[in-house]
């Protein structure tokens with residue numbers, strides 16, 4: 601499968617690293633960037649062909665050239681840039697090329713409107729841990745995408761994370777949990793480490809303890825859920841000895857409003873996605 605990654609920032613870059621590590625051949629990937637310097641650096645780093653918008657001299661833009669040869673086109677630009685990018689590549693696309701948007705808030709309908717009639721599209725919501733093979737992706741297919749095309753994309757991404765095919769109405773909530781979620785976890789890691797350093801641990805040690813604890817707890821939780829051997833609440837209880845140290849820590853988190861703060865974070869992220877969708881639709 602020939603893959604075009606249009607825009608190579610945080611998200612498309614993370615997906616590409618995950619795909620290459622999972623065995624996708626660098627020969628099968630072409631990416632685009634705006635600047636020539638960035639194209640050079642990324643081509644050297646990743647071993648793939650990268651075409652820069654600013655160095656193309658032919659009639660076709662970098663995005664058109666990359667899209668023309670692709671079976672799968674991943675749109676990795678900001679939400680407000682997606683429809684312009686769709687319009688730009690529309691005439692270059694093969695009719696059966698599958699166009700996958702990674703953008704928050706850009707609906708299947710917006711993608712279909714901006715692309716040729718009948719073009720297969722998928723709205724996705726990935727997260728950056730795809731870069732290390734531990735990502736999460738939600739996929740919602742458009743009306744012209746066959747089950748086989750959806751399965752091919754699901755199988756490709758499954759090599760670098762967990763893929764969930766969902767209703768489009770669920771994507772904003774999924775964005776609030778797993779799309780934005782890595783940032784909440786990194787925020788927790790920052791504060792765990794800072795608190796450890798405040799209690800006298802060397803800062804590097806505190807950062808390692810926070811990261812390794814989050815990794816171990818995450819692995820343990822996924823394994824327990826997969827094996828039907830517990831859930832987050834039961835694993836938390838197993839750490840919490842009656843009248844022990846954790847009980848005091850959990851009480852402090854509860855008093856400090858962690859449960860309400862997490863609910864508010866997921867709601868705020870999902871609500872912002874809906875707000876951007878309305879802005880993009882001009883409502």
Ligand SMILES: NC(=O)c1ccc[n+]([C@@H]2O[C@H](COP(=O)([O-])OP(=O)(O)OC[C@H]3O[C@@H](n4cnc5c(N)ncnc54)[C@H](O)[C@@H]3O)[C@@H](O)[C@H]2O)c1
Nearest residue numbers: 607608609610611632633634676677678679702703704726
């Ligand atoms: N960062 C995340 O964790 C994350 C998670 C899920 C979804 N997303 C979505 O991914 C998309 C990109 O976000 P990001 O965080 O990677 O932003 P980013 O700014 O890191 O990446 C966007 C890239 O696109 C490039 N670009 C812009 N216009 C271009 C054009 N016409 N041709 C080629 N390249 C172009 C920019 O130079 C930039 O490198 C957004 O729509 C966002 O909603 C991001």
